[in-house]
Structures are given as C-alpha cells and as structure tokens.
Amino acid sequence: MRTIFYISDGTALTAEAFGRAMLSMFPLKVVHKTLAFIDTEAKATAAVNKINQAYADSGERPVIFHTFVSIDIKRIIMSSQGSCYDFLDYFVTPLSKELGIPAQPKTHRTHGIQEDTGVRENYDFRIDAVNYSLANDDGSNVANYDEADIILLGVSRTGKTPTSLYLALHYGIKAANYPLTEDDNMENLQLPKVLKPHRHKIFGLTLDPQRLHEIRSKRREGSTYASLPQCRFELQEVEKMYRREAIPFLDSTRFSVEEIAAKILAETNIERHRF
Amino acid sequence: MRTIFYISDGTALTAEAFGRAMLSMFPLKVVHKTLAFIDTEAKATAAVNKINQAYADSGERPVIFHTFVSIDIKRIIMSSQGSCYDFLDYFVTPLSKELGIPAQPKTHRTHGIQEDTGVRENYDFRIDAVNYSLANDDGSNVANYDEADIILLGVSRTGKTPTSLYLALHYGIKAANYPLTEDDNMENLQLPKVLKPHRHKIFGLTLDPQRLHEIRSKRREGSTYASLPQCRFELQEVEKMYRREAIPFLDSTRFSVEEIAAKILAETNIERHRF
Known part of the structure; x- marks a missing residue:
C-alpha cells in the first residue's frame, strides 16, 4: 500500500x-x-x-x-x-x-501564538471560550447565558457537547448547551422558560431517529430511553417546537462536527474570534 | 484594508x-x-x-x-x-x-463523514474520545485510566483540559487529565499512587511562572494560589518530579493548543485515529 x-x-x-x-x-x-x-x-x-x-x-x-x-x-x-x-x-x-x-x-508559524500580532489575545479568547463551554455544558449554568454567543438545544445525544466544544476550541465562540429531557414534558414540549430571554441565541440540533436509537443503545441498551419509538417521539416533538418557536435547527445525522459547526456559522451571524 | x-x-x-x-x-x-x-x-x-x-x-x-x-x-x-x-x-x-x-x-468532502470508507467509524471514535476526555477531566475518574491513551499531568491552569479536548476532538485520542494540587503535598511532591500503574501513559505540562501567575490571577486575583512565589514553587516542584520519574514533559508557554497536541504526538507513540 x-x-x-x-x-x-x-x-x-x-x-x-x-x-x-x-x-x-x-x-x-x-x-x-x-x-x-x-x-x-x-x-x-x-x-x-x-x-x-x-x-x-x-x-x-x-x-x-x-x-x-x-x-x-x-x-x-x-x-x-x-x-x-x-x-x-x-x-x-x-x-x-x-x-x-x-x-x-x-x-510562517501558521498554528502558533504570535505575541506581536494579537494572536496571543485571540488565543486566550479561545481558552476562555473552552472554559465557558465546559462550565455551561448540559444546561448546568443558565445564569451565565447572558455571556453565551450561542446556546445549542436538543434532546439527549444529538451532538450538543462535541459541537459546543468544537465551536469554542476552533473559533473562540462561547457555546453553552441545554438538553431537553423528560422534565420538560415531552408530550407538550414548550421552550423552557429559562431560555426565553435568550431565544435569539438558540440553535437547535436534531437527528435521524434510527441513528439516535443506535447512539443511545450504546449507552443504555434495551432501555425506554434508547428505544426507537421513544427516539422518534422525542425528535418529532422537538422539531415541532423548533418550528413553532422559529428556532433555526439542523439535522446533524450525515455531518461531522466540523460540518455542523461550519453550518451553524453560515446560518447565524455569530462573531468568530479566529480564522 | x-x-x-x-x-x-x-x-x-x-x-x-x-x-x-x-x-x-x-x-x-x-x-x-x-x-x-x-x-x-x-x-x-x-x-x-x-x-x-x-x-x-x-x-x-x-x-x-x-x-x-x-x-x-x-x-x-x-x-x-x-x-x-x-x-x-x-x-x-x-x-x-x-x-x-x-x-x-x-x-471531495474533506471534512465529511463517508459511510462507505469507514470514516463514520472514525467519526464515532472521535465522539467517544470527547466523551471519555470530558468524563475524565480533572482527575475525576482514575478508575477509567486503563482505557486512556494518554494522561496529562500538571498543576492547576497549565493547559491540561484544552489540550485533552483537542487531542480527543482532532485525533480521536482518549486523553484523561490529572491535576496536582495542595493535597499532593507540594513540599515533597511524589507521583500520586493512583497514577503509578499508568506511568507509561503520562505526559507532563508545565508553564513559565510569570504566565501561570497571570492566568491564575484572572481566576483568583490576589490569592496565594495566584501569587508569583506560589506559581514558581509549584512549577519547580512539579518539574523536579517529572525529571525524577522520567516523565516526558513540555513547557507550553509559547505554544498554542494545536502545537502542544502536535508536540505530544511527535514525542510519544500514541495511535491517532484520524488524519
């Protein structure tokens, strides 16, 4: 070879x-x-x-x-x-x-830190963004959402965490993420109250039900959580809610984390801190 | 312009x-x-x-x-x-x-997922690595270290977390990280017992004392933790320990997270899961 x-x-x-x-x-x-x-x-x-x-x-x-x-x-x-x-x-x-x-x-030091050109400043910005995204993973700190550049929304295992970390590491974007769970009453899914003031920063993720079923099965094989009907139901409800609330969203099934991040940037006007 | x-x-x-x-x-x-x-x-x-x-x-x-x-x-x-x-x-x-x-x-879809060429498999590998690195951030799960490809070691704020996330996201490497803290008795710093069985997978990070002082000051201004003498002392002790234990290490002061990750790969024989 x-x-x-x-x-x-x-x-x-x-x-x-x-x-x-x-x-x-x-x-x-x-x-x-x-x-x-x-x-x-x-x-x-x-x-x-x-x-x-x-x-x-x-x-x-x-x-x-x-x-x-x-x-x-x-x-x-x-x-x-x-x-x-x-x-x-x-x-x-x-x-x-x-x-x-x-x-x-x-x-020529394409991926380096050049103190004199402000790249050091951009670099600190990226590390701050990573720390922010980690601290605001999985809906853990809604009080900090004023500071977020973007808030990724979705049901469990639709790629929110890797995408927010990629946005932070690669572009210096402060990306929080918020999971929709059973507590949000899936039967009649509403945009959670805590998110309403930040609606303009929300971006939804969704996935093909079969793929979500496979991903969740790796985590909890045979559970209701991982079952195909449950995955189908949750995704249907969340997509209905995105449409009702006019939240932009993306089906990430066929995309890598790089592509998802690039699509989010192309569809929003978030300022990136690194090229 | x-x-x-x-x-x-x-x-x-x-x-x-x-x-x-x-x-x-x-x-x-x-x-x-x-x-x-x-x-x-x-x-x-x-x-x-x-x-x-x-x-x-x-x-x-x-x-x-x-x-x-x-x-x-x-x-x-x-x-x-x-x-x-x-x-x-x-x-x-x-x-x-x-x-x-x-x-x-x-x-030509350089950054995409190509189901037929096994890139999907590599892709899942990357997401698994990100989940692993998150779950094993900050010394949280030493029981999982058997699974780690690498364990980054260092005192607080020397770049362990961004580096382990980058290694996971970019290369599909399962990177845990373990912080050396006051509990490890800095006066007579030893390699923590829990790490001894995994010594061959450990890579140390260190930093210039002035730079560490600046980074820590942003977090806790005026604290002993952030003071220049404390930073100098901790870095001195940890570097002594790296040398004594023959742990490979890197001063990351002048390097970006991409460069740190690339240097770690160049110095070790970790298998990467993505090119």
Missing part, C-alpha cells in the same frame, strides 16, 4: 490539511504518516530514510505533502525518492506580486 | 487552512470573510457581488482562496474581480499522474 507522508518543521497541520484535501479526490487506500517538527538536518535525513524505506518495502513511491520554512531542510526532504508536493512554494510568488510585499517565511 | 475571502461549496475549512498558511508569510493586516456552503449558482452570484463590493469599498483587490467540487460554481467565483487561488486545481493533474488514477471530485 502507498504511504503518504505529511512533513513540516512545524506542527504539519497545514501539510495534513493540504494532503487530506488532495487525497479526498482519489478513492485510494493508503497509509498515513505525519513527521512533525523536522527542524534539523539530522531529523530531515532520518525522515528521508523513512521515505525511502517505505518505497523499498511497498514498491510504491510514497507521496510527500510538505510545508517548510527552512529551504535547506526542505531540500533534504526533496532529495528523497518520494513524490513531493509543496503548495506554499507554488503560490508564494503570485501572492507576493498581488499583495505587493515580499514573503517573510520566518513569520 | 484588503479583504481575504475563503470560499467553498463545503465547510471552507480547507480554503481557510490554505489561505491562513499562505498569509502567515506576509505581515499584513487584513479582513477575513468565510463564505461556506456556496453550492448553488445563486449563492455564487451573491458571493461575487460581495467580492466586487469589497473591492469598490476598499480600493484594494480582494484575495480569494477557494476549493470547489462544482466547476460551474467555481467559474462564477473566478469571474469576480478578486485575485483567485485554487491549490486543488493546480496539484490535481500531477497527483493523478503519480497515483495512476483519475480524480473523482464528487468524492
């Missing part, structure tokens, strides 16, 4: 994003290997040996997605037997021309 | 990663705008109007980083007055030649 290497003198997150996007167009089973923080010639030489070894072992030429600040180290990687792809290199000249300033690859 | 647009018929996360990496090389103040899920001609036309309007308003040609599956929609975006960059397009031909198969842009 072909080995794909993601290599960088930094986190390699950009090389991974680049490679993942490229490979998503090719239906191919591959082995992934990330080599991060390759920031000395000795490490680069060791990386080249790994690449050449993967070629020798599999007989298939490895594919290398790389991003480097250091040209010397990049050259060592490019001397390997892999097939190398470097999108930074290709686009830097046209972009430099367009922007009218030369590139300063020293400042 | 120049406006940078990140545009896609999907989440635009790839376009953002691409653009962010490119722009990190140019010290320039810009305005960022993401237009995600531009998946109809009407939306594309509206996007073009926004691009041209930004040009008219600022007098500076907007820069467009885009990734599209649909060629028709891409063409509409490229008819705008912005300066367009598309790394997928440029690299698809050489990569196709290398892999020996044609690109199938229909399958």
Whole structure:
C-alpha cells in the first residue's frame, strides 16, 4: 500500500490539511504518516530514510505533502525518492506580486501564538471560550447565558457537547448547551422558560431517529430511553417546537462536527474570534 | 484594508487552512470573510457581488482562496474581480499522474463523514474520545485510566483540559487529565499512587511562572494560589518530579493548543485515529 507522508518543521497541520484535501479526490487506500517538527538536518535525513524505506518495502513511491520554512531542510526532504508536493512554494510568488510585499517565511508559524500580532489575545479568547463551554455544558449554568454567543438545544445525544466544544476550541465562540429531557414534558414540549430571554441565541440540533436509537443503545441498551419509538417521539416533538418557536435547527445525522459547526456559522451571524 | 475571502461549496475549512498558511508569510493586516456552503449558482452570484463590493469599498483587490467540487460554481467565483487561488486545481493533474488514477471530485468532502470508507467509524471514535476526555477531566475518574491513551499531568491552569479536548476532538485520542494540587503535598511532591500503574501513559505540562501567575490571577486575583512565589514553587516542584520519574514533559508557554497536541504526538507513540 502507498504511504503518504505529511512533513513540516512545524506542527504539519497545514501539510495534513493540504494532503487530506488532495487525497479526498482519489478513492485510494493508503497509509498515513505525519513527521512533525523536522527542524534539523539530522531529523530531515532520518525522515528521508523513512521515505525511502517505505518505497523499498511497498514498491510504491510514497507521496510527500510538505510545508517548510527552512529551504535547506526542505531540500533534504526533496532529495528523497518520494513524490513531493509543496503548495506554499507554488503560490508564494503570485501572492507576493498581488499583495505587493515580499514573503517573510520566518513569520510562517501558521498554528502558533504570535505575541506581536494579537494572536496571543485571540488565543486566550479561545481558552476562555473552552472554559465557558465546559462550565455551561448540559444546561448546568443558565445564569451565565447572558455571556453565551450561542446556546445549542436538543434532546439527549444529538451532538450538543462535541459541537459546543468544537465551536469554542476552533473559533473562540462561547457555546453553552441545554438538553431537553423528560422534565420538560415531552408530550407538550414548550421552550423552557429559562431560555426565553435568550431565544435569539438558540440553535437547535436534531437527528435521524434510527441513528439516535443506535447512539443511545450504546449507552443504555434495551432501555425506554434508547428505544426507537421513544427516539422518534422525542425528535418529532422537538422539531415541532423548533418550528413553532422559529428556532433555526439542523439535522446533524450525515455531518461531522466540523460540518455542523461550519453550518451553524453560515446560518447565524455569530462573531468568530479566529480564522 | 484588503479583504481575504475563503470560499467553498463545503465547510471552507480547507480554503481557510490554505489561505491562513499562505498569509502567515506576509505581515499584513487584513479582513477575513468565510463564505461556506456556496453550492448553488445563486449563492455564487451573491458571493461575487460581495467580492466586487469589497473591492469598490476598499480600493484594494480582494484575495480569494477557494476549493470547489462544482466547476460551474467555481467559474462564477473566478469571474469576480478578486485575485483567485485554487491549490486543488493546480496539484490535481500531477497527483493523478503519480497515483495512476483519475480524480473523482464528487468524492471531495474533506471534512465529511463517508459511510462507505469507514470514516463514520472514525467519526464515532472521535465522539467517544470527547466523551471519555470530558468524563475524565480533572482527575475525576482514575478508575477509567486503563482505557486512556494518554494522561496529562500538571498543576492547576497549565493547559491540561484544552489540550485533552483537542487531542480527543482532532485525533480521536482518549486523553484523561490529572491535576496536582495542595493535597499532593507540594513540599515533597511524589507521583500520586493512583497514577503509578499508568506511568507509561503520562505526559507532563508545565508553564513559565510569570504566565501561570497571570492566568491564575484572572481566576483568583490576589490569592496565594495566584501569587508569583506560589506559581514558581509549584512549577519547580512539579518539574523536579517529572525529571525524577522520567516523565516526558513540555513547557507550553509559547505554544498554542494545536502545537502542544502536535508536540505530544511527535514525542510519544500514541495511535491517532484520524488524519
């Protein structure tokens, strides 16, 4: 099987994003290997040996997605037997021309904290948002909802917690979440009173009943809570309530947490604190 | 000021990663705008109007980083007055030649769930990891440590919680975390007994005393807990203990949560469940 290497003198997150996007167009089973923080010639030489070894072992030429600040180290990687792809290199000249300033690859630390550019401030913002989302998980602190950027609403196990953590970690958004439970009288579901003053910040999540049934069964197999009729009933009631209250909502069944978060941002006007 | 647009018929996360990496090389103040899920001609036309309007308003040609599956929609975006960059397009031909198969842009959904390729399985794994990390935050459930992929250790406010959530969300790693507190007798700090059977999975975090002092002061201004001497003392003791016990550790002062997570992966052999 072909080995794909993601290599960088930094986190390699950009090389991974680049490679993942490229490979998503090719239906191919591959082995992934990330080599991060390759920031000395000795490490680069060791990386080249790994690449050449993967070629020798599999007989298939490895594919290398790389991003480097250091040209010397990049050259060592490019001397390997892999097939190398470097999108930074290709686009830097046209972009430099367009922007009218030369590139300063020293400042390339895409995922870092740059004190002088205010990124530190943004970074603290993200950590504050994570702490906020944790403290306001599962309807635990409705008194803090004034501070929320968004409040995710839904019945148990519809993805509220991972989505609010992702919104906080990735975008610096203070995302609370509130679960609708048996206590909310599912037979005649109303928007809980405590949420009414914050209605403009609420976003609903829903799910396919079969999928919810599977997820809940992993948690409490054979319970009423996990049964398909109960899941169907709760989702029906909650969706009716979203429509009645004009709360925007999303069926998250076929989406990853990244996609759910991006869809919420696209549908609302929440200010994000990070790009 | 120049406006940078990140545009896609999907989440635009790839376009953002691409653009962010490119722009990190140019010290320039810009305005960022993401237009995600531009998946109809009407939306594309509206996007073009926004691009041209930004040009008219600022007098500076907007820069467009885009990734599209649909060629028709891409063409509409490229008819705008912005300066367009598309790394997928440029690299698809050489990569196709290398892999020996044609690109199938229909399958391009980089951040999605693809049931047929096992990505759904990986996805469930990530959500399980998030639930695990939440349930095992702050030393709450040492009984579950058999299941942990990694246990982050450190004194209060050294970044354990955001790092464990990032490891879970981004890589599907079950990351517990355990705080060292006054109860652990800081004067003669030992590795807590409950952690001894799991020593091989422990990774330590530490921080610059001044920075810890600032972070703790935001939480409890003027307390002993937040005082510089106390921060210095705790960090000194914990680092001594890491060295004595041969626990790998990282000073996270100058690093973002992405960098801390990537460094931990580079230094350990934890299996990640997502690339």
